[in-house]
Amino acid sequence: MWRYTLKRLIQGIITIWFIATATFFAMHNVPGDPLINDRSVTEDIRANLEAKYGLNRPTHEQYLIYMGNILRGDFGISFTQKNRMVNDIIREHFPVSAILGILAVVFAGLGGVLWGALTALYRNRLPDVIIMFLVILGISVPSFVVAAIAQLTLVNLNDLFGFSVLPVAGWGTLWHMLVPSMVLGLGTMAYLTRLMRSSMLEIVNSDFIRTAKAKGLPPTRIFTTHQLRNAILPVITVLGPSIAAITTGGFVVELVFAIPGLGRYFVQAVQQLDYTVIMGTTVFYGAFLVFMVIVVDLLYGWIDPRVRLE
């Protein structure tokens, strides 16, 4: 177990190095110039700016310096948010994205299991039909359309009630989180519902359920200990990668709902060619993703004893 964990961690570190290198060279090959601005500046000032950000050195030297800095946990200063450390940007904005992501995953996970189980139980009856219809919608409508419509619905809802039932945009309180995280988790929830449904149906017909019934176990026991628990396993497998995907994929929701998350910064940084912020966020997100996958793998081994690690 420990050896396995250690091995995975070492692999993870190599992966992060790979990500950092890939980002660095992809970014430095982007045509364009991060130091240009609306008002042109003289050659001398430009040289000063280049020196400030270390862009006057050859690329491979910049790479070595950058890697050294990353090792010390220093992502440098932002090009556009002058005088702000990239570390500060990540520290201040990642928690927002993470909270949004965690909530979305929880919504998706719990919702997926619940709806999936329900649809399987009421197969081909009304609840099944309704839920599956919603699931289809969740899968097939692009998230930015869903987000825009959700916001519009909120406005009209508040208008209808005459007071603010739920905030339309912004961040800070409990109520700000609710709708954005649901929108963010919707696609995954729909996917998990389908997965849960088919996995439930498969298990209903399996031998051990029949045995359990034959043994005369109470239906409640059969359902919880046998059906649900076994049906959840594939859901958990999928959940791991989706945590990372959701957390790093929150741009749309962050943009639409004016949430100060890291995703927004990344999009902005790319448009502004803010080298340090691009590097910082990519490496950080990459590390986060790698870490989450390791955690989920370990967790999986713990939940399902049949899975031997390694």
Place this chain on the structure above:
Amino acid sequence: MSDAITSEDSLTRAAGRQLLTFAFFAIAGIALLMVGLAWASSLTGAASGGNNAVDPETGTLTVFLREEPPQLNSSLSTDQVSGSVLGHVIEGLLRYDEHNRLVTAVAERWEIREHGATFWLRQDALWSDGEPVTAHDFVFAWKTGLDPANASEYAFILYAIKNGEAINRGELPTSTIGARAIDDHTLEVDFERPLAYFDKLVAFSTYAPLREDFYLATSGAYGADADKILYNGPFVIESWVHGASLRMRKNPLYWDRERAKVEVIDFAYITSDANATLNLFKDDKIAYATLQAENLNNAMEQRWHIDRFMDGSVFYIEFNHREGRLTANHHLRKAMQLATDSAELVYKVTKLPGYLPGESLFPVWLQGVDGYLREEYPANYPAMDLEQARWHLEQAKAELGIDEFPPLVLLTGDNPISNIQAEYYQQVFRKNLGLDLKIDKQIFKQRLAKMLSGDFDLVLAGWGPDYDDPLTFGDLFASWNLNNRGQYRNPELDKWVRVAQNEQDTKARMDAFGEIQRIIIDDAVILPGYERGVTYVTHPQMKGMVRRAVGPDPDFTNAWIEG
């Protein structure tokens, strides 16, 4: 058989009950989790919103920022959002009032001579830590702005001061700056060359004061956070949560306390999403919102109070005049000029009231001798004339020795408005001249890089004023101007720009601008598109919000809440 069904049903029912319990726990769990996360997020301090747009009880006005201010160091900041924020919290020697007249601020009175100026500072102007604002603070700020080590992008605006340019180029030490504090409250400035509009320059934020001891104590991070700025304006920044909100409170130490009418200005949202701001406005969460053409009908349906103003900038197609480029050909440019109709662009494509069809490099609001420059010197822009346009095109073909024009490259940014325009122009030139345009859509920095290196034929560009004098537009196409990205070279135009720069007599200067305007139209240096207007809605209880072309915009200093 029937037995089996009952057992199946009982299983379903039991399972249903189980699921209900599960759902209950799930919801309870989520609720608990949310409370926990809300608490956690309050630790990070990223809170925004909650208030209503206006709160007469506490005198709080809630609005939004289009984007996060990149930095609030007045000597280095370049963008409009920072400018708007700084206008509330920092005060220079002079400022623009609500009628856009230049009035006294830190300076009590001033005198401008041919070769210099003197400002007498008021005694009661204080920094937010209680220290008086002195003439030394201005000298230090200007040195900071000019110091090549700081690489300020707006240093050029300080070139009016003697030795400014040489200091900025690193040829002279900062101590040689032509500005000195005679005493704490008298500031004397020498000009590099005679200058008629220095009073207009000092209203710009690059000219705002910085206190040396405080500035140095922040060790290079001045303006990066709310506590790393010293304020002397009508408001102070109470909190600045990056990316989320910025909150201002009335400055108790400000010398003209009556001026600020609201207690708190809460920029509670930072978003550029037009739908989001409009939804927030509809939800009574912000006191104003900008309208896009798409939202106009909805705004009318909601019976909102709609306003508009000209933001002062002009937008146009800039040609690449570099040698060897097809667009360096006068006839080709003339043909394109005569094949476009900016009225159609404004009335049918941009569709916003407040936009004016472009005719000149100079926008209509610029002051001339007695009235408006554009009234005294009409643009006389040629009307669309396809026959003549095609004649010019034939001439161009003959001069260039080609039978057919290869597609020209139209460089454009990645924002939706320029995309629409690019598509529109593509169609116009194809239809009217049989010219093909290739749209080259690039992100901001890539577009600028291509403009600078001359990798385009035409580019959708625009220019906003830095100060309230026609020269802010007038010198744009001077051969030495770094922002002349099409590298237009014309000694005659250069001559008139020099006149406009050096002449003291207003009439002579305005004549020079008239000549510059004529050359730009006659030689089709640019194709004017439009003068931009902004259409916006305001909360019925909020009054006195100031929008302006030059200076901080929007300005809530004079805003008050009614009722």
Place this chain on the structure above:
Amino acid sequence: MAELQVRLTAADFEPLHTDQEIHSLSRPSLSYWQDAWIRLKANTRAILSLYIVLGLLAFTVLGPLVWDVDPAAQDVDQISLPPGADRTATIVAPYAPWSGGSVLPAAEGLRLAETPNSENVRLLWDPVPGAASYSVYRSLFDVGEDRALGLPLVDLFGADAVRFEDRLDLSPRTYHYSVLARDADGTELDFQTLEVQVSRVITAEQALERGLIDSLNDVQIGDEVLMPLHPFGTDYLGRDMLSRLMHGARVSLFIGIAAPLLYVLFGVFYGSTAGFIGGRIDQALMRFADFVVALPFLLFMILFKIAFGIGPGESGILPMLVALVLLSWPATSRLVRGQILQIREEGYINASRLLGAKNGYLVVRHMIPNTMGVILVTLTFAVPSAIFTEAFLSFIGMGVAPPTPSWGSMCNEGIKTMLTTPHELIFPALFISITVLAFNLLGDGLRDALDARMRSTE
């Protein structure tokens, strides 16, 4: 235990006569694919979605042949028209600047100088005593008690500024114009309103240009013509939505189908190589795949997209395709490798080997058919995700370059006008939804049909 006596005779060793009945199969022998096809046909949903997919392909490929309208052709006189809008237009003389005169009988107060049309509305009013400026407003709705004046069109200064020509985005409908007089201090003095019914007009030249008439002599001023038909309405530049949807389908479906095809192919090649060779090389190849999997997908999608850049006049589909392929192949390769490793150990492979099958035969007869199911299913599920990726990139402004239409960019444009002209959002969104749904259901069906083990119990 009783002893059993068996007495064998020579007749017992005679071969049985060949019994035709036993050896003839009740049904003809089915190949793997035939069997899969039958199972797929039994699945109504899958078949339906297969028809939808075929229909979409026909829409994309054959559609433009039937509906031959240039998707880039703009018509600034027919902007954001909903489907089924009135198409009649009256022929008028070309636009000429207004001299300020009036052809309509003189009246009191705010009045029209000429018959209002979609080119211009010319307003006149009487000077208000003491007025220093006038502001003209326009609304789609009644001004009412709350004085909702609508759009501020212009501020005119001077007491004699008593006329205004409105040309801003006029469409055939009713407008409520108001003129507000102010004195020198800005105090509101007087206020007049006029309801104006605007009708659509077109000049003979414009009609000729659009092919509505054959020559300028065919029509006279005042005649009515029918504007071009736009069954799905028009977009923000007056372009035909149906044509744009068809051409947009080319981009969206191309990305949706070509990208998965390419990366699945590459993934299959990579994965099967790794699985086949095994050992150290397998380990190395798979570690590399792990690295690529670990790249944050959307972040790198954006990064690659701009790193490759779009040249002038290019649509940017190719860089998007390359980025998608570069980032998406590892999933398939891992899946295929797993399958190959698994199949290698299967009993029937061993049996086949024992019977003397060569490697080549094993690959063609056993490995490929058995992995094909997984590959096909992956492919169908990859289509929706590629289409979504394109739409997402369009949303953040990094999609295809104009004027190339794509469903994603059309959706993104449509969102802005969601409230006033919903058809600009609904149609592209609907097409995305239908495509995604069809491929999802087809994928489900294929999974059930191709791989009995992966079958969901439906």
